[in-house]
Amino acid sequence: MSLHTPQQADTQRSDDRTSAVPRVASEPPGGPRAWLVWGTAASVYLLAMFHRNGMSAAALQAQERFDVGPALLSVLPMVQLAIYVLLQIPSGLLADRLGPRRSLLISLGVMAAGTILFALAPDARAAVAGRVLIGAGDSLVFLNVIRVAALWFPRRHYSMVSAFTGIAGGLGQLVSAAPLSALLTGLGWEASFLAAGAVNLLVGALVLAVLRDRPDGRPAPSHAFPSVRESLAEALSHRGPRIGMAAHSVxxxxxxxLGVLWGYPLLEEGYGLSTRAAGLLLTAAMVLPMALAPFLGRIPGSRPRLRKPMALVLAWTVTLLWLGVVLWPGGLPPFPVTAAVVLLSAFASVLAPSVSFDYARDGLPEQRTGTASGLVNMCGFTAVMLGVVGAGVLLEFGGADASFQTAFAPMTALCLTASTAMTVLLCRADR
Known part of the structure; x- marks a missing residue:
């Protein structure tokens, strides 16, 4: 039996040919109500990004509070990301079955519990348990926010809404940088993270009141969902999700x-900046990209033929910039060079959803995008996790030669591998 009927299937987007996959009879209408529903879901993503990246601003305090070295310190975000990555496929399947509203309510409750435990943790083991819960709750968020976009907006608007979703995540990163650093300095560890946990409950009330799974009059999805194996096979059978997986991995x-852990240590210990100056730089690095993202994020949806060059330029720019940092003779590059690399990396990060997840939707019906999106997210954050841990291990055990320059070598190697894989996939598609 076919995994989807012609009435369910969406148009398969392609850079070089017209798809044979039919379009649904009527697309979601979009409009003000759709933006309100999406905005509510996006507020959950903003909060999740705050929790995910808060370890960067709190890294040095956590090192002192729990009396751990760089390698053990990297375990805190690594465990969180490991849980996040491992749960991406189950989260995608759950998103297809429960819908965004219930999934996001579950995620907020689990993240609140993890944040409170992390705030009150007496030792590193309890702190790790708190980050595990945060990672588990976080794993449900992004997939359901972009699922709201798929269910409430026409297909041509999907990449633009994905770009706005990236902006919401960027705002979460902004709040987790200088504002969280100032809050930790002013209120202390426990009060700061307990307040963050309380915000989860307030956002949960907003989700309960505003968010709905689909516009009025749109049919509910069939309960005859494919198995896990069939869902994975369906997603991987299309080239779009495979390209999205490679693109997101770089x-x-x-x-x-940098946002998860190593941004502050790089700037404070590598360049001697104050905590305030480091926070301001990481905050400023997000502002310009977020201003441009709504305009550039329209490109994959409105001009599909530009999607391929956009993906290639973003991937290879990021890869070559960090290769230059790692291979810079005589140590870290001058500060202005590294600051420019951080800025351009932030720019790419904000645009990543509009490219990666637009590819992920190719050939799939709107009701079953969760699994493909989970695969794309899993690949990207597996690379992040390996980069975070690789840096910590090299700094801890690298001896006298250990430096932030060598610490970013594993991350750069992963970017080079993913960029090459994406280029090969795109070139094969042209044949």
Missing amino acids: IMVPFTV
Whole structure:
């Protein structure tokens, strides 16, 4: 039996040919109500990004509070990301079955519990348990926010809404940088993270009141869902999700590695900046990209033929910039050079969803995008996790030669591999 009927199937987007997959009879209408529903879901993503990246601003305090070295310190975000990555496929399947509203309510409750545990953790083991819960709750968020976009907006608007979703995540990163650093300095560890946990409950009330799974009059999805194996086979049978997996494994990785843990240590210990100055730089690095993202994010949806060059330029720019940092003779590059690399990495990270997840939807019906999106997210954050841990291990055990320059070598190697794989996939599609 076919996994989807012609009435369910969406138009398969292609850079070089017209798809044979039919379009649904009527697309979601979009409009003000759709933006309100999406905005509510996006507020959950903003909060999740705050929780995900808060370890960067709190890294040095956590090192002192739990009396751990760089390698053990990297375990905190690594465990969180490991849980996030491992749950991407189950989260995608759950998103297809439960719908965004219930999934996001579950995620907020689990993240609140993890944040409270992390705030009150007496030792590193309890802190790790808190980050595990945060990672589990976080794993449900992004997939359901872009699922709201798929269910409430026409297909041509999907990449633009994905770009706005990236902006919401960027705002979460902004709040997790200088504002969280100031909050930790002013209120202390426990009060700051307990307040963050309370915000989860307030956002949960907003989700309960506003968010709905689909526009009025749109049919509910069939309960005859394919098995896990069939869902994975369906997603991987299309070239779009495979390209999205490779693209996400490079475009969003470097700035996410900085945001998750190593941004503050690089700037404070590598360049001697104050905590305030480091926070301001990481905050400023997000502002310009977020301003441009709504305009550039329209490209994959409105001009599909530009999607391929956009993906290639973003991937190879990020890769070559960090290759230059790692291979710079005599140590880290001058500060202005590294600052420019951080800025361009932030720019790529904000645009990553509009490219990666637009490819992920190719050939799939709107009701079953969760699994493909989970695969794309899993690949990207596996690369992030390996980059975070690789840096920590090299800094801890690298001896006298250990430096932030060598610490970013594993991340750069992963970016080079993913860029090459994406280029091969795109070139094969042209044949």
